[in-house]
Amino acid sequence: MHGLIDGAIVAGIDGSSSAVQAAVWAGTEAHRRGRPLRLVQVYTLPNVRSPIAFGSPDQLREGLAEQAGLWLAGAREAVLAEHPGLEITTAAREWNPVSALIQESQHAELVVLGSRGLGGFTGLLVGSTAVAVAAHAHCPIAVVRGRTPHDPPPVTGPVLVGADGSPDSEGAIAFACEEAQLRGTELIAVHTWSDVLADGMLRPHPLEEDPVEIAAAERVKLAEQVVGWQRKYPDLAIELEVTRGRPVRRLLERGEHAQLIVVGCRGRGGFTGMLLGSTSQALIAHSPCPVAVVRPQVTGNGS
Template sequence: MASVAGAAVVVGVDGSARSMVAVEVAVAEAALRHRPLRIVHALSWPKLPVPLPPGLTETAPGLRQQARGYLSEAAGIAGRVAPEVAVRTSLVTGRPATVLREESRRADLMVIGERGMSGLLLGSVAMELTSQAPCPLLVVRGEPRPTGAVVVGVDGSAQSMRALDFALEEASLRGTPLVALHAWAGTDSTELDRDVAAKREQWSGAAQEQRVLAETLAGAGDRYPDVLLRRQVVRGNAGSLLTDWSHTAQLVVVGDRGRGGLARLVLGSVSRHLIFHADCPTAVVRGTDPITDAGETARTEGHRRGAGSAPADSASTPAFRL
């Protein structure tokens, strides 16, 4: 997958225990990818019934000191887990989802915990980032495990091809097998068979779905000869089947949405299901590459200017060079 040279793995922290687990996962990913780690905390004012004057957050030194404490704790964890990884911390004033979305524009990978101190991180931040973050998003759920396969859901769409590329890279970096799961229902249609002359009722079935998976995986072995590839074609619900796999997998990977038109909602529902129910970390890979998509970059930049985010308060931690 295309990415910016030198781009960091970015992890969002809020002081919660789950966000510190996310730091452990993120720094391990950074070490595998030979990337630096950027630890970000979004400093936002608690919701009040009346609006506050601009810049009032800057006059709350207690909150800022607490936030710096979260970042220091996270940097210490990263240094203990992977001391060879270069770590930077960043304190940014703004809404967490907005801050992390902006960070994701320059990231190789974004990592967040399943929930935060308020218990709302998964619902408010992860859901927003799965549909808007330009880079792959890794939601840390369950207990991270060092063993087990990487499992990817594929459906024959261009979007799932990006998920497959990400999953192949992860399996190669982790030295573990990759399970490519294609779940189908009797009414499924894919981009690989849309021009087939035969009627759907004559063509649809297990043999056709095997063809869809085979064509999706064509060339994967040449690109990643070190990855043991296992294929599964199963008739059933993709969300449930991938959730079952998450009990033994070390990572589940899906695209942010599925096939075109109304069916586009199908894989979107799968990704939403997994970030709520998976028993292992789950990566959601978007179907476009905004790092090289000028239109997407322009739209995001325009939104950022409108949001009026304050500049980051960044500090490097060279002792961790980490």
């Protein structure tokens, strides 16, 4: 089935410089994890009103496949320049990009995408398409970004994880712990709280609540969620950050000095709808560092 490899790090390639940066970032992940890298280019035959001007479908398909091969070869060369000897396979696939990536995710350990693109992946990280990949993928998805559109992704700073106490954020914490340990950096668990909401529901008497007491209670919840992971990763420095406000705003602020932000696919409280609508688009579109989206795959709390 198109050479799918269990446990590979998969990078989507579309000919853009962003995709090449994502491929190199994915190569580093593969090197850290001792996994092979799989570079995938997905192309779709366009619907044209004047097929004569573009040639026959077979000619068009042949041209797209040839271009895909060139893009894949360029990305492979860039990765090998950073990681000589890394096991790399390539695949040019004719299909819908979202469907292909979701299928790839069934076998992959991680799927990596650039923050902007062209070719088969045009618009992949805009609106419903990005949500579809993140919502239905069978493994974590990473969107590689730098502090400006043309900057490479940062390689220093802590790993941030959005933690809200929900089962969905357990998978994010597990992934973030592993990433921080592999990178030899600290993990910062970020939890935000609201005067009005508690666990995704309206507080019964918000005006009567003491903010100091709310903050203390929320910190206890975060500590309880993280304690099992601290036992599992005893050498990992984990900092707890509990703050009042909007989760995305805080993550974006802290992301200025981070090398990776990790969030769950869904949540409650401050992180409800993290991957729906404007909230997810803000994080993916404006994060100053790569963002990993993790669907729940872990039960328990690591204890």
